[in-house]
Amino acid sequence: MRIALCLHISLTYGGGGEKWAWSVSRYLKKRGYDVEIRALPYTPHGRRVVDPAKVLGDTPYYEAWTHTVHADVAYIFYNPFAYIFFRCTRNCIRIAGMHSSVYFLPRTPPKTYGFPAVAARLLYKVIGLSDLSLYDAVHVVNKAIRVRHPNVFYVPHFVDTNTYRPLAKKRDKFTVLFVGRPSWQKGGDIFVKVVEMLNKRGVDIEFLCVGCTTHGPFIQSAGYIDSDHELAKVYSSAHITLYPSRADTFGLVIIESLACGTPVITTPIETHVSLELPLLYASSVEGFAEKVLEVKELYEKRLEDYQRLVDIGRRAVEELYDVKRVLPKFENAITSLANKR
DSSP states (O other), X not given: OEEEEEESSOGGGOOHHHHHHHHHHHHHHHTTOEEEEEEOSOOGGGOOOOOHHHHHTTSOEXXXXXXXXXXXXXXXXXXXXXXXXXXXXXXXXXXXXXXXXXXXXXXXXXGGGOHHHHHHHHHHHHHHHHHHTTSSEEEESSTTOOOOOSSEEEOOOOBOTTTSSOOSOOOSSOEEEEESOXXXXXXXXXXHHHHHHHHHTTOOOEEEEESOSSOOTTXXXXXXXXXXHHHHHHHHHOSEEEEOOSOOSSXXXXXXXXXXTOOEEEOXXXXXXXXXXXXXXXXXHHHHHHHHHHXXXXXHHOHHHHHHHHHXXXXXXXXXXXHHHHHHHHXXXXXXXXXXX
């Protein structure tokens, strides 16, 4: 069976959706499917940090503004009118993958979110229902995402817990980690404000940022890490991961961090709460700062309780989101659609 994964952003962007695509392609390739990845040559803010050849191996990768897709199944990262850019041949099953959180935000995001994303949200509000009706099925990665379509299937994001596991000792000094773009969506500004607040209090804490090109004066930057093994070591060495995301369809950082033995403080938005994981929640800069201090005290004074929190988090990820449990469900979903056709 021929499967095409069609991305509305270049694979070189290296975000969570792109990582999902190359991980799924490798799995399907090993399972014997004929897989290719196609993408538009667009990257938000011009960011290109991933070499497709490095993450895809011998999986074909094509980047252009228009594509003719010869496949049995075309999995298209949903954007309004995405099928204009990815024209499928007859009898091809078209699946819309809902990987962007912009369609499910409670309000229109600020201009800093990016014009294409804001425009896509406004279009979805107007024509989303009729636009999605042109797809054979819709895939959602979170139980909290609600889409009006007669054929919606849920398969969550995943993590390889053989790769993402405790690989390094905790740093000597208590360390708070932020992983992701320093954007409004991911709460990069909240992280910086938490750092500033705790530094003003004179708290002896180190702050580390992965994926950030801009950061405050008290934050160490590790840049973009494209090696899962190296990223897992960074997660493992931190004492807490701060993930103050304002919008998510899932939150891959959450399960990666927990799998590596590092608890997570995040926002209590519906897509995070629905993960059913042992997370710590905060809704403001002050709230995040206080939670960091609580975990610091737990680690320094009640290490057994901290370790219990670590163990519970990893076990929950293994049971719910390990790649060996999740990807067979995705494979079954798309092959059953193809077999019906």
